[in-house]
Amino acid sequence: MRYCLLLLASAAALMAQVKHEDILKGPRADWLTYAGNYQGWRYSPLTQITAANARMIAPKWVYRVPDAKRLASSPIVYDGVLYITDTNSIYAVDARSGRQIWQWADPRAKSQGVNRGSAILGNRVYLTTADNFLVALDRRSGGVIFMKKFADEKKGTTSTSAPLIVKDKVIVGSAGGDSGMRGFVAALSADDGHEIWRTYTVPARGEPGSESWGDLIEWGGGATWLSGTYDPELNTLFWTTGNPWPDFAGATRKGDNLYTCSLVSLDLDTGKMKWHFQFTPHDTHDWDAQSWPILVDTEINGKPRKAVLHANRNGFFYALDRVTGEFLRATKLIDNLTWAKGIDAKGRPIEIPGQDPTPEGNWVCPSVKGATNWMGQSYNPLTGLLYVITLEQCGRYNMSSQVPKPMSNFSGGGATEEGGQVIIRALDPKTGKRAWEYPVTGAGRMWTGTVSTAGGVLFTGDDDGHFVALDAKTGKNLWHFNMGELSTASPITYSVDGKQFVAIASATSVFSFGLFEPADPATPPITTVVK
């Protein structure tokens, strides 16, 4: 201990730290937030890997995440270190070699569940545990700086999403909506984890919106299990909400069930809801709105708009004005859509009668997994296209007549997922029309997201465990690699020492790829062991 007392304070002040402004700039060499930038684009300006040379992509390293079985985490990268999370755990890996630097795990956590990623600010990396602790660790050592509880797992709440850091706030969501809970978005202090504000996604009895509920409003759901996006100019967060509970039995919750299956716009400083838009009023098919609200300034219906784009699980692709929440347009995201004829001028679905779950089972498209889901979409400003993983799948929806009991794994029924075709679709935000599509083989089990680059490449997984590179303009396949298992996470891209990497988690491991280089034979140093 005594040999290292002296040199601490002065040098520590000189070290690089992540600032809010760094995240604001969007990705460069680093990838500092779940979706790359605050707008949710999953887009990188890196250009070393291009559509012309993508056939030269080769694996650089694989990191086997200890005990991982179904990784859902999208990594972040800072200063040559990649951080990947799993249930109640996080691993710091040398982003060039794939060698582990440190790991942190909390085996005493009272809940288990997927974890979608971490966030970074200053010298701290942040994640949440499944039993709702915000954890701040020293990014260099993995040492604990604080753990702060922000929700009670005994009330049905768990935590799965990557935190979103904006300025001095860590924004966290809530999960558990399929067993009954009350969803919320909360801003916690990045300094010590104390709560700054909390906005519930289901109103309390007597509050505005509560008239859209019945007896079970206290357990109404509206979970917020995916990170949101942020508009710095409007100082506004955009967050999507999950299904009402019980998922498949709507009789006890007559009404629209605000603010479930919605997009809510929240003031960053206060959490006050500025507006909301409900995609699926009174949902009975578990069609959470958990898919990215992507912020794009573009022309829609002939007018320049500050838009928020949203491909919804219910099968429609929406464009809203993100300043006012005004509905601008909805188009069909998938072809097999049987529950609604379309969306009316106010943005409300024109429902086809008889599509609710029944005791015998009712065949409806899309399936319970939805026309898309939480897998990361990508918007590429150079092609002007939004890339969305879509699923053409139907299912049989059953309703249970059992009396709903919260926190008992009761969702009011169930649904099958039968067959299915995953199709990667490039959409034009201006029109909502498809620019190209890339169907993939598989059983409709895929949960992989996308990342696109200024090199004109779209990276994604397919439904058979391949990692693929497509031409972002045309959808033409450029390269593929068999990872040996299905991926359930979204890729990122980053650069170390001027070399571009693309990384993605498979079920158990992180793979990182780059352009092929001839081998560099190892020249070991002169090594001595000091007794």
Added chain:
Amino acid sequence: MPPTNLTDDQTWNLVAFIHALTGPASEQTIPGDPSAGKQVYASSGCAGCHAIRGEGALLAPDLSNIGGSRPLPVIREAILEPSKDLFYLGSEAVSVTLKNGRKLEGTARNRSNYSLQLIDKAGNLHLLRMNDVKEMAIRATSPMPGDYAKRLSKDQLRDLLAYLAAQSTR
């Protein structure tokens, strides 16, 4: 294992004893004064290498959850006999000279024939290709001083253990 003739009380006492040997120290009743132990921690220079909740240095294992993750006998042994049963990975003291002449010293958080992940005394991470390293010296023993058995009185050690046992993140 043969059946025992222990009474219920004796069986539970045996379970408690085994748990005390193997369970987290924070879940045990530990003799000593944690407040006095905090003073011992400070005066012994522990924070020069270790950190607790962000206070201290990054060279040696973080102690924020040491009581919540390790049994008391393990913590005691780590203080008194730090090089016994040393598990090097992640705590190996190294100094290297790079081919460009730069010298670095610290802890190897990981090391292979091909790369070295080193954290230095100031808390900087250095992610090195071994091809860039000219010379490397590895210390065969723990960088933790091995003389705490002599430097600490019995009471000081007891209090330090009480303080460390109380370090739990839950």
